[in-house]
């Protein structure tokens with residue numbers, strides 16, 4: 001029996017008591033009627049903002065037709081979406097999931113299985129980098145090797161070798177006859193909006209080729225147009241063997257995907273991997289609706305341009321408030337403000353929320369800024385003005 005004064009929801013999040021009631025575009029309204037400018041988009045999920053009319057219509061139409069059939073039958077909207085995703089990427093094949101972590105689990109399984117069917121089952125190990133975040137399953141917390149998320153969950157799943165982010169020598173030194181793949185986010189999100197340099201990504205591709213490893217990327221947060229290209233790795237002009245994606249791909253409807261070359265997916269044959277809900281008709285319809293918008297001519301170029309504007313405005317902010325902010329970094333509309341060591345990012349985030357701007361924290365004392373991709377320069381100006389006011393009034397004593 002629950003205590004009526006306490007939430008019955010498990011205590012895994014330090015939730016704000018604020019509850020959102022509705023959203024429109026880049027704005028959210030809470031249950032008291034207060035309006036917020038949403039620059040976190042449900043952690044990079046609401047890629048087209050809230051209540052996008054095209055997404056709402058497609059979801060409503062699909063809801064009236066068919067929700068679920070399981071993957072035992074062909075799902076035409078899924079076939080169509082998979083084709084569009086392969087046409088928008090390096091990939092030949094797609095596996096749909098319901099979330100990012102499922103896409104990551106599948107991605108790791110794909111890499112192991114690839115080597116197994118190629119006659120090298122011993123090549124099951126995956127090299128990962130520090131500061132990574134790949135989700136909360138037992139395998140993905142082992143992959144990311146973040147003590148905070150491993151603590152108390154028993155023996156770490158074997159098969160991951162974690163090396164410092166950006167250090168090519170240490171990565172190469174860690175390759176053994178058991179290594180099968182290299183896994184990383186092209187732009188680390190949770191780790192603190194840390195973009196991999198384009199040179200690092202290119203060298204990872206070369207090293208993977210040299211040792212016969214698969215280069216598998218986590219584009220759960222950085223994909224689907226967030227950085228101004230459909231996939232963040234495109235900035236480095238490289239082709240991975242497979243990627244995992246989620247978040248923005250469904251514009252707020254829970255879904256994810258693994259995209260793979262034909263060769264890398266060769267081990268995933270009937271019966272080797274599966275999902276009950278992944279690729280369901282509702283998700284597939286919405287996924288196609290998201291693609292209609294982000295693949296429309298000029299949309300991604302617009303994101304790139306808005307992203308550049310945003311970054312230049314953030315650079316100005318850092319210059320104006322050097323005691324609060326140390327740097328701005330990111331790509332496209334995946335930006336971070338690094339707070340000075342004596343300034344708590346979480347306290348600034350609370351102050352920003354009180355001022356009407358929603359953002360989200362990340363590692364390395366960073367404030368993550370992930371507005372919907374439809375954000376305008378005027379709305380960016382509105383956000384910058386709010387940050388400017390909060391930073392101008394900032395005093396560590398007040399916030400203590």
Ligand code: PLP
Nearest residue numbers: 099100101133134135189220221
């Ligand atoms: N990978 C990255 C880069 C992420 O940012 C996240 C979620 O924040 C995940 C994986 C896990 O996704 P999900 O929470 O949908 O399982």
